[in-house]
Amino acid sequence: MRLKDLGRFLGRRDNMLVGYGIVTGLAGSGDSPRNQATRQAMANMFSQFDLTVPQDQIQSRNVAMVLITATLPPTANMGDKIDVNVTSTGDARSLAGGTLIMSPLRGPDRRTYALAQGPVAVGGYSFNANGNLRQKNHPTVGIVSSGGTVEYPVRSELSADDGYLTFVLKNPDSMTAERVASQINHSIAPGTASSLDAETVKVRIPYARAELNAYVSRIEDLSVIPDQSSRVVINERTGTVVSGGDTRISPVTISHGDIRVSVDTEFSASQPENVGIAGRGVRSLVIGNSDLAVEEGAQRIAYSFPHTTVSVLVSSLSQSHVSTRDVIAILQSIKAAGALHADIVVQ
Structure with missing residues (x-):
């Protein structure tokens, strides 16, 4: 796998933006008049256009107050477009057909980084008549495609004061970190990289800072075989079993009976x-x-051969018409017996 898929350089990160606004143009599916926050937001918006409307006179159900979220990429220039998500905060039934009025999006430092505005795409519906409700998906959540405009440029700083870049693995592993450092030293120059721990690899930056982007892209394009720990993921609600094909099982005999009570x-x-x-x-x-x-019922017995894998065992049990629930119980029993050399993750 490429290093670009295994991790990232420290400093290159996405930035979360949040704001609130008003969606208008709803066909009677917006917030009810008892929602005071919506009426106050409408009164504040009217005041910006020299219109004085008391809150108690705003009774329209064609508007809804929403929270707006967006993700700002690590590098953004003024005028770049980003997608924004809107979610209803009041008692609106649906945002279908609405339009988001211009709203500021702020970062954790309270600075406005983008402005959001545009039609809301919901991808669902909700109709209610005489106590009959028909709903698809979540009509109170929508997206404004390319509805955000970046107003403040963002730059990610990769280089540190000590003259080293820090590469961070998505899945910390000591062997993978050592392989990453070894591959960089082999492809760039000896002594360029060193692994500090299971997650961090230090990389010396070149003397010419102008070539830093080309240097980073060259490192990210290097390929490394990551080391993986053996895991068996079990979802008891859906009866799903996922494991690596090379997860080993020691020789073991399985005797699994079936008792039915009606x-x-x-x-x-x-x-x-x-x-x-x-x-x-x-x-x-x-x-x-x-x-x-x-x-x-008749007792089912399955024998595992030496150096058996989980995939072979599950395949054999499936051919014997063993249900997925029984396979999960068998794997958990094998783990308890110490014959399954992997971690079981139950979801």
């Missing part, structure tokens, strides 16, 4: 005769008769 209940009613003559307090009696049946 309960059948039959209800019968005792109807008294001459109910009208007997008077009040006389009613039918419902009696339930339960039948409990226990069935023990």
Whole structure:
């Protein structure tokens, strides 16, 4: 894999932006008049155009107050376009057909880095009539494609004061970090890089700072075989098992039985005769008769050969028509027995 896919240079990062605004043009699916924040936001917007409208006179359901989020890339110039996401903060039913009015997007330093405006694409709907509701996806969440305009340029500083670049791995691993440093030293020059820990690799920058971008792109294009730890990921809700093809299993014998318990209940009613003559307090009696049946199926036995992998074992169990739930239970039992040489991650 390329180093560009394994990690990043410290200092090159995305920046989060957030703001709030108003979506207008909704067909009666916006915030209700009892939403005071929406009425105050509308009054503040009108005041910017020399219109004085009291909050109690704003009763329209064609507007909705939204929060706006966006991601600013590591390098951005004035005029660059970015996508923005809008989410309803009030009781609006849908943002479909609405338009976001110009709103500032700020960073953690409270500086306005972008302005957002444009039509909102929802990708869903919500219709309600006479208590019948039809909804698709989440109509209170939308996106304004290329709706943000960068107003303040951003530059990422890669070089440090000590004259070294810092390469950070996405998945920390000591062997992978050592391989990265070795590959850089082999391709650039001996002594150029050294691994500090399982996540960080220090790279000496060239003397000509003007060639820093070409130097970084050359390093990111280098290929390294990353080392991976053996893991088996199990999702018990969906019955999904994911593992590496080379995850090893020691010789083990599996004996997995199947016991089924079923309960059948039959209800019968005792109807008294001459109910009208007997008077009040006389009613039918419902009696339930339960039948409990226990069935023990044939025992399934699977043998693993020496140096077996999880993929071979799962494939063999699937050919034997073993359910995914049983496969999960078998893998957990093998791990408990110490025969599965991998970490089990249960989601």
